[in-house]
Amino acid sequence: MAAISGLIRVMEKAARKAGARMRRDFGEVEHLQVSRKGPADFVSKADMRAERAIYDELLAARPDWGFVMEEAGIIEGDPDKPRWIVDPLDGTSNFLHGIPHFAISIAVQEPKLGGGGWNEVTAGVVYQPITDETFWAEKSRGAWLHDGRLRVSGRRNLSEALIATGVPFQGHGDFSEWTKIFSAIGPQVAGVRRFGAASLDLAWRAAGRYDGFWESGLNDWDTAAGCLIVREAGGFVSDFRGRSMPIHSSQVLAANDALHSKLHKLLVGALKK
Secondary structure (H helix, E strand, O other), X not given: OOOOOHHHHHHHHHHHHHHHHHHHHHHHHHHHOOOOOOOHHHHHHXXXXXXXXXXXXXXXXXOOOEEEEOOOEEEOOOXXXXXXXXXXXXXXXXXXXXXXXXXXXXXXXXXXXXXXXXXXXXXXXXXXXXXXXXXXXXXXXXXXXXXXXXXXXXXXXXXXXXXXXXXXXXXXXXXXXXXXXXXXXXXXXXXXXXXXXXXXXXXXXXXXXXOEEEEEXXXXXXXXXXXXXXXXXXXXXEXXXXXXXXXXOOEEEEEOHHHXXXXXXXXXXXXXX
């Protein structure tokens, strides 16, 4: 069983505080589906309320740390201290449509020694308010679901692999690129899923529910926590060229070691066409 650090406790407390309100708001969203106006304005306010609740909780715990937030943007802190990377509602479209699959994502990123940018992500929490699941990781301390250790699945054959992805939509993503990759990977695997929340896709990858994940055109707050959780569960995360960086958002490919090399080969071949 993991000895949960003070930092993870702070992050989980913030996520749970925002998540409790989010659960109540989600119940209201389900009722708003039938109204003519629809729930869009309500969801936008719910998103901002969640971000504010997380911000207040984290600021009180670490007053000199900065923030990267989906709604508020970059809030500078002490340049020699870490910063928070926060997505208060990953899976907004699901939430908006009454689909109970969304999450709160919080990560900690360290500054580079001597200044001049940002380095590794050292802690991450992905909290699913509806299922009350907290996926978390700290660098070199493993990945966990509550107090149970997470390990990526051990499947080595593409024919047995269940792969998650994100699909382009109106005004977002590269349809041509995605279609090429899907056409290469789809026929080789047991199934492809698109659930609409990248932070949970990565957390589920770490938990062995999925065997691989690819997506492009994301933001750092979507993936910062999830990338660490996958790595600490024994998985491999890279961009489409196979390079490994602290956070992958513009291009993400995640799997166990054996499947990552096979998926990467298919992906590279598809993009050469």
